[in-house]
Structure formats: C-alpha cells, structure tokens
Amino acid sequence: MRSIEKDVEFPQLEKRILARWKEKDTFRRSIRNRAGAREYVFFDGPPFANNLPHYGHLLAGIIKDIVPRYWTMRGLRVHRRFGWDTHGLPVEMEVEKALGIVGKGVASVGIETFNEACRASVLKYAREWESTVEKTGRWVDFEDRYLTMQPSFMESVWWVFRQLWDKGLIYEGHRVLPYSTGCHTPLSNFEASADYRDVQDPAITVTMPWVDDPDCAFLVWTTTPWTLPANLAVAVHPELDYVKLRDHADGRRWVLSANLVGQYFKKPEEYTILERMKGRDLAGIPYVPLFDFFEGKRAEGAFRVLVDEYVTAEDGTGIVHLAPAYGEDDHRVCLREGISLADPVDLDGRFTEPAEPWKGQYIKDADPLIIAELKRRKRLVKHATLVHSYPYCERSGTPLMYKAMPVWFVKVTELRECMLAANAKTAWIPENLRDGRFGKWLEGARDWNISRNRYWGTPIPIWRCEACRGLQVIGSIAELEALSGEKVEDLHMHRIDHLGWTCPTCGAGRTRRVPEVLDCWFESGAMPYAQNHYPFENREHVENGLPADFIAEGLDQTRGWFYTLMVLSTALFDRPAFSNVIVNGLILAEDGKKMSKRLRNYPPPDEILDLHGADALRLYLINSGAVRAEDLRFSERGVRDVVRLALLPLWNAYNFFVTYAMIDGFNPAKEPATDSPDIMDQWIRSRVSTLADTVRREMDAYRLYRVVPELIRFIDDLTNWYIRLNRRRFWKPGLEGDKAHAYGTLHEVLVRFSLLLAPFTPFLAEEIWGNLTGAEDGDDSVHLQDFPEGGAGSMDPGLERTFFLMQEAILLGRSLREEQKIGVRQPLPEMTVIHPDAGLADRFAPLAGVIRDELNVKRLSFATNEADYVHLEAKPNLKVLGPRLGKKMKVVAAAVAGLSQDRLRAVQAGGTIELEGETLDADCLLITRTALAGQVVGAGSGLSVSLNTTVTPELRAEGLAREMINRIQRLRKDSGFEVQDRIGVRYHTEDAGLAAALETHGATVAGEVLAVSWEATGPLEGPEAKEFDLDGRIVRVVIWKV
C-alpha cells in the first residue's frame, strides 16, 4: 500500500489512471479476459464527426460505458466498437463551403474532386472526439472502428438493399419535395426551412365551370398561378358547408365555402343563396379545366371534385385546386384517386412542351402571363396580392418550388405489423416510449424515401437499361465486377458510375446506374450487418448477435436510428434489432434554453472534465432524468455537489484507512475480517452486501438513475456512522484483536465498495481498489474483477433495522438537546429508550456504549411503558384494512381514532379489539406518538426517547471540565501546535465551582489535551494568559509547548 495525498485532485488522478490503462492495455484485456463467456452484444450508433462532441454525446457515451462495464464485471464479453457516420448532407455542405462552390453546384468542380474532398474531411474532428471520449473514462475501441464509407460497409449496405429489393420492398415513386431551381436539387426539410422570406405573391380566384351547367362554376383560389396549367382536380372538405349562390352583378352562379362568401361580397344584397350543401355532396362533379393541355387525363378521373379532410376554409374559397406535381397533399389525394401527375416544368423551373404558350418561361415570370391569359378567357374573378412568408433556397437565393421528384421508397407500410410485433419484444427506458412515442410513430409510419439527389453517399445499386428501362439491382462487388468486367475497389459514385453493360433483358440497350445515393440513415440502420461486412464475412457471429442486448441514444433517434434499425432488421430477419434501449434526454443550458455556442450559456465539456473530473460528471449525469429521456438543465454546481457529496467523503474514508494502516503496518493479506464479532463491523458488512444487491437489481433493469442515491446513502453510513463511531478502535496501540477486526472490516468494505463503484466511477474505483489490494503493483485492475455478490448469506436485515433504530434514537437525542439548549459537552445522567418491545433492550445492548458516547449521557435505560412518556394515537393501516373493509373504512377509521390509551396498548401488546364488528390486531393499526407535556421526550416513528436533564453538581463539574478541554484545544490550534505536541498548562480561576471541577477532573483534562504538566496557580497576567468565559465562570490559562 502506498500513502495518498490528502488534498486529492480528481482530474490529476484520472489522468494518471488513463495512462496506466493505456500502458497495461486494460480495456482490451477486460474483453479478452472473458474469452469463453457469452457475448453481450452492444451496438454503437455512429455520430457525424464534422463537429466537436457536446454534452448529449457525452451523456450517451457515459451510458454506453457504464452498462458494458457492468456486464463485463458480471462475467460477459462485451465488444465495443466505435463507428462514424461519414456520409450525408452535413459533410457535403461543409465541403461545398470549403471548396467555395456554394450555390454553384457540385458539377462546377466535378464529382470526383468533390467526393474525395468529402472523404478527406469527414474525420476532421475524430482526434478531438477520441480525446474527449477517453477523458470521460469511456472504454470504446477507436482502432477497430467502423466507417460508413468503407467499401466493406458499403458492400453490406448494397446487400441489404438487394435483400429488400428481392422481397419486393423497394419501389420507385414520386414525392413532392422542396426543390431549388437554382441548385438543381431537392432539399431536405431542414434546408428548406433555413431561409423564409416575406414576399408579395399574386392571390387569384378563378372559375371552374360545371360541365353539365356551364353557367355555374366552382371558385378556386391560389397564390401560385404557375401551378394552374398543371391543375388536374379540385378538392373540398367533406364536412364543410358550401353554398351555391347567384351573383347579382352578372347573374352567374358560384359555388364556394359558406364561411368565405364575405370575402367576395361586401353586402348581402349583392347575391342570393340558392342552395346549401356539405362538401361531400359535391364529390365527383366534373368541371371544365382552365386549359386543355392534359385533357387526356379525364379518362383517369381528372377534372372533378375530390374530397379530403386537409382542405380548410381559412382563406381562399374552401375549394382548392390540385396540381399533383406541385403539392404534397395534391399528390397524395390524386394518387389515391388514380390520377397520375402532370408536370410541365423542367429542372430549371421553366415551362415545357405541354404548356405551349409559356414554353421556356421561368415559372415565376410566367405568373403575370398566365393571369393575363385567364383574364382574356374570362376565367379570372378576383386578382389580389398577398404578403406571406415563403421558403427560399439558402444557397442560390431562388424561391423554392414544391415539385414531385422521382424517389425510391422502402415499403414500410407493408412491414408495419411485423415492426409493431418486433417492437413489443423490446424493453425501453423509459418504458412508455415503446408504445408511446416510438410505437405511435411505427403505427403511423409511411413509406420511407431512401434516395437522395446527392453525391457523397452509398450509391443506390440500381442499373437501368436506357432502352427498355428494365432495372437490375446489384448486391455485391463481385457481381458488379462480373457484369462490368472491371475491378472495383471503391463503391462511391465517381468510381462506379461509368460502369454499364448490355441489358440482359432486352439485349439492346446499355445499363446505367440511377443517379441517386442512399439516405445515410439507411446506412446507420444497416450498421448491425455492415460493421461486420455481413454476409460476406462473420456470418455466424452476426446472426448469433441479433438482436443486440443493448443500445443507448438520444430521444431524437426515435425517428432516426431506433427507427431505421427496426425497419431493416424487421425487413431482413423479422426480428427486433435490439432488446434493451436506454433513451437519454436533451441537455439544456442552466437557464433552461438550448445550449448555444453563440450565447456561451454553458461551460465547455472539456473544461468541466478538467476541473471536476469524469467520475463527477458521470455520477451527475446518471443521477438525473437525462438517463430516462427527460431534459436536464446542466449545472456546473450539480457536478461540484457530486464531488462534495460523494467523491470527497469517500476519498476521506479511504484516506483515513490508508493513513492508519500505514502507521500500523496493517497487511490485508494477513488479517481476515470475515469473522469479526463486533456488531458495527457486522453491520457495515451487511450494508455493503445489501447495496450490492440493490445495485445489481437496478442495473439488471437498466435503471441507472436509481443507483447514485444508494451510493450516497452508503457513503454517508460509512463515513458519518461507521468510521466516526469506530475511529477510537484504530487509535489503540498494537494491532491485535478488536483493532485487527476493525482494520480487516474497513479494508474489506472499501474493497467491495470500490468493486461496486467500478462501472460508475471507473477512476476512483481503480485508485482505491488498486492501492488497497496491492494489485496496482502488477497489471491487475478493478475492471478485470467480478461484480460483488449480494446474496442473502452476507446480509443481516435484522441488524440493519436495529442499527436504523439506533440512528433514530441518536437523532432524537440530538434534537432534544438542541431543543433544551443543553450542549453536548454537558453530560446528562440518563437517556431512556422507549419501545413497547422489551426485546429491543437486548438488541441495543451492544450499541449502548455508542449511544452514550454520541449523546454524552451516563446511562442508557429502556422502558416499555410508553403511557408514562407519550400519548398514543392510532390510525387505521390503510394498506392492510383498505382492501379488506372497502366502504366500511370510514366508520372504522372514526372508531379507531376514538380508542383509549389502554386499548391501544393492549393491541400493541398482541391483543385484538372489536370495532364495528371487525376484529383488529396490531397490524391493522398505525400508532403515532406525541410527547406528553412536561417531559423531555422525543417521539419518532420507530421509537421514542426520554432525556433526564437533571444536572447534578458532579455532572456540572464534568461538563465544565469538557468545556475547559474544548478551550484548551482551541488554544492549541490558535497557537499553531501540532496534533502530537505535548504541552504544559497553568490556569487560574476565582470561581470556586470551576476550580473544584478542574481539580477533580484535572487528570482527564490534562490527558485529553496532551498536557504533561497541569497546575493551578495564582492570578495570571500578561498577553500569553488567555481568558475564557465558561458559561459565566472566568478562567485564565497559559499553555506552552514542552
């Protein structure tokens, strides 16, 4: 054992231990150690490495460390591979910025240059990540990491795609997406909402005359006239009220929402209501389109009234025009009705052939031309303008258009039932997420658009014949090489898009890959297979490891990784991807707002780690709702409190042990502690076993948030009860008998506690365990050990209960002393513990000395006759009686309240009583006590105590002696003496009582203050003579070092 510093710096300690782990390869050995054991499968969700890690990452990382460490100590083998999400938009955007091509498009530098720039930049922050993650104490393999851009990973992703294709789960369709005509690309919703501007747009109302009654027309309103040439239908809400009315101005008849008539007529005299109807009554009525470009679509059911609930009567006419190519709802409703879309606008945003009159015109420029044409055709009834907020392309500054784009879908709707069944087999922390947030999301899941019109990603492995349009899906590199006749080493777009071959279907055309790449969520969802290059390698290993035992990520992954994992594992294997998941919440700044670099409203993670250490941060984070999906307001003070409340007290206990063990030359190998007859030793050993049991139970259920309060409670018992009450045992001379037991016990308890702490505070646990077992001289580590057993054999619940009662007795005694204003230094003759059970006296007997010392009383006695001290009051034990009595509870409760003291005592003594026809025994009643007036009694829940406050002259003298000891001790400290310095004392007092007290107890006082000479003298003068006032008695004292 080595001696330790008293003023510990945890961050320094952690640094030292990190270096040791690295040197001894402890992490890898902790896995290798369990070579033959069952594998505990953990999947690590890959983060983007294009930013520094924030608290959310650290929190998830800490959970991902604690759980695997725990199961490793439980004897399992837990591989932990780190992964990076290397593809996707964030990387592309950053590279566009770096290359200076924002708004110009990737074509301006070429895909090859662009993709290679992406490849070079993705791991830019990997080093910083590694260093921060390491600092948090997280053990994870950064060397054997997986990257979504590795050819092996991408090949597995292709395999997954091919599997889905073979199962008929992939199809090509359209989705209306925000599209930038400036950048020639659809945008993500995120990008689309980046730049909203207030703009003025035309707001026009046009007529759609009934085919059967041309004088009557629907009124339709729009702010995008350019979508009118592509109009294929109109829609109404089934439950809304509509009217047919006559316009007195020109006699024509209009149909519109009843609520919106006021928008078109100022006065009621201007029109006459002819008919009222519900929206659904209008269903199917055919109308005459504005233009005849798509007249052929009438056969599909176009140009009539459709019904859908998305229609509102808030503005316009309550009848909306549908252009399925240019609106998401339009598209959905028309698709449902079997109307295929019409899209007369090219990728530049210019009209094409079908819309002949405006061919080549940019859509926004065509607006006024279209309006003019409508006016000419007398189809325009109102022309206004509207200022509204409209999304713009952040990069090119052009207004976005919503446009149907060809995309590839996974048919999630077909998997829904299987996914719900798989989800039912998973366990979530917090539980409600499974059927709540996540379950609801699954129930409402729509087909998943997995294609992206981007460059840096896994290319969608579909080749299309330019002649027959036939599709061919490639599921491996070997297949691609065989078909193309070329060697393929990298699957990125710029390396494979030149590959093509003669179409095997028609034998005429040449095949070409479709232009899209896969959504990077598809890749992370494929991670369980792709990280191991399944099925090309590791076949058995991967299949045996499904579903994973454990994953942990943030709440934001509900629609992210949790979802994509589930979609793909269900599609491939009809199984869930994971069995247990811990979901962590958002970490907010202390002010409750989002953490913002710009506002600097939070301390950087590295700063917290360097200042307070990782152990403290770990305990702080897992002791919060953040480990069950609740938001956490991060507070540095909270981290500091953990240090103050848990780590430092434990360090002090450890320091106490080491200090004395070094002095006494205690050798843990020689002194067995297991058989100590001392009741306190047995108690603290039982406590640590109970704690191990509790921690196992909570960790087995993944309830990390239940652990820290238990740890703190134990540390309090260890330091403020066990050590404080037992320290005198360590001061005795020699190293025999009881003292050896004390050492043995404290050693064993600290060692077991450090084992138990290892998953949570890996550094402090390593320090304590290593030093106390001497194992740090070799290669061993606390993290290579088994988690401590709890188990009935090593626990003594009865003893723990007795000890708890003793603690209560002491607390009550202290409270009475405060109340009576009698300081602890004044001895009192007696305290009586009052409890109806006479057996308590026996159980307390071994603890009597402790209680007397703690409360400074001469005698401890016991009484069972509660009536002499306290007034009993009874309440019905609702938990017992409630289910039994039901409605009768009220009358019984009233009767119980009226019971006499005698009858209550009789029940307590084991009798029964009859009340309202019910037989009640002691278990049916809850008895509370209040002190009788005129007594010094404290009533607790388990027992009561009575304090005899009679101070006899003898006790007074003893009290004065203790006061004197206290003053001299303070004087010693003020004089700067060392603890072990011997002193001489001279004193003088005029007070006869005090003089007598100091005479009687002179030897005791002198002994306590280490005085080798002790002398009463005549009056003392001079500055070295200090005057004290002991409750009004004056004494002057001189001390000196001998």
Add this chain to the structure above:
RNA sequence: GGGCGUAUAGCUCAGCUGGUUAGAGCGCACGCCUGAUAAGCGUGAGGUCGGUAGUUCAAGUCUACCUAUGCCCA
C-alpha cells in the same frame, strides 16, 4: 393542427404497482472545529404536489378537460 413528455419546498430534483406524518441536495437560520473530512458535522424553518372536475373507503400517484412548458411530426 397531430403525437409524446414535463409541472412537487426559494432553486435542482426523488416519490415503485393509488394507502400512513410527501423526501433529498443546494440556499436560508441557528449551533458545532486539533485525533479522516470546514469542499466538514448537527438542528431547524420552508410544500393547499399547475388548475378544475371526476373515479375510489382512500389521489402527488388513476381518468377527463384546462393552463404553462418542452421535444417530435405536419
């Protein structure tokens, strides 16, 4: 607009399947320092559990509605 959370002491949060006197830390008041620990110890004050209605013998806990607030989706 829809889905899912959250609301308990001045502050940050516990409170398990409804049941007894609703707990802890910080802060506050008062007291206690040489024998591990003042980054300590003790004692105490402080709460109509967001609101309303309901279910029940019994509601901080269950239900409905409302208010505030957060996340996700549209």
